[in-house]
Amino acid sequence: MLVAAAVCPCPPLLVPEVAAGAAPELDAARAACTDAMGVLAAARPDRLVVVGPGDGPGPEVFPPGTPGSFRGFGVDTDVCLGPEAGARTGRTGRELPYGLAVGAWLLGRTGWAEVPVEGVGVGESLPAGRCVDLGREVVAGGGRVALLVLGDASACRTLKAPGYLDERAAPFDAEVGRALGTADVAALAAMDVVRARELKASGRAPWQVLAGAAEGAGLAGELLYEDAPYGVGYVVAAWS
Template sequence: MLVAAAVCPCPPLLVPDVAAGAAFELDPARDACADALGVLAAARPDRLVVVGPDERDASYPEGVRGSFRGFGVDLDVRLGHGAGDTTGTLPASLAVAAWLLDRAGWACAPVEGLGVTQPLPVASCVRAGQDIAGRAGRVALLVMGDGSACRTLKAPGYLDDRAAGFDAEIARALGAADLEALRALDAGLARELRASGRAPWQVLAGAAENAGLGGSLLYDDAPYGVGYLVAAWS
């Protein structure tokens, strides 16, 4: 059963080495992520599953490595601390998650990763979440994903007038642990607004069914024209 969840954004800029001179701008987001991970640790889970956007639907066992070399930084990370099957490479979203976990000194439970693609239908996301919730007696979920990338003229997806409202509804749903609202997210609109978190958030909605968790929104901003949200459910 799901006993806790943390929702974090997944831009590589969260890693200070990648952000370089602009690192301080995301300090509030990093601090909020640390607080959300603290909620996961306090729940004493038997297993932590990290879910994030990927170019393919794939599982990543503990020990798989990721890298930020593609962003010009000589920095490697590893998902969890076990030796595990180290074949494969983490997608960027799970590499950011691995960095957050290492920064927090995560040692509370074994870790595994799940990458989900943008087109994954809501029913498949919900089923994946239900499967995750049944993997152990006490499961925690770290959900990586960004809101719209269209909040300003300089945003990666340019300005779209629908973006602010879309992100506001996501923020409300995450803060209220509103499963129905997360399941109802429009996949087509999310794709148009370049919101990478849609599928991971719907995995969370499936995992949290019948768990009775309450939510708290810890961070909501768009410093680079991209919606970054942090929430904790317990």
């Protein structure tokens, strides 16, 4: 049963060492993520699953202790999925995709060491129905499950955005914020896959996994942060 979820953006710039001199620009987003992580801890789950954008279509499962890093961004910052002690037994030769590495960084930053942690990577091409089914599978094993869900909204909010300016981006992001802030499972499950891909919204598939996991859970949502620095929509929400 899903007992709580934290929804956070996953730009590597969220990591201050990566952002360097621009780090203060995302201080509000970091603070909101910390608040969302507090909701997860307060729910006292038996298991935590980190869901985020993957490198392939997925789904791809990453066991506890899987390492990740931000060396590709020129900084000597390493992370692992769950407590550091687990890294000695969890290594598989694979590294976390950057979205899940940001999730691991958030866990380490907030001192998460309560329960086992595993990761699931899902790609932008994974169909909506498969994402929803995957969410159901994640919580089907019983016990109290919490999700940390990583993903960004559109990347087309301004002329300097990675995807350039698209007039559809702001309305799309507004609906994403509304759905995540109100725990509207039906709206998330019904998101337009093609439009999300055109607007470069990396969160579509992870949010639809959340929708499947939350079916029947009766969770309420709270929108903690919504903005578009650098022309990319970032949303933070907590469900409990």
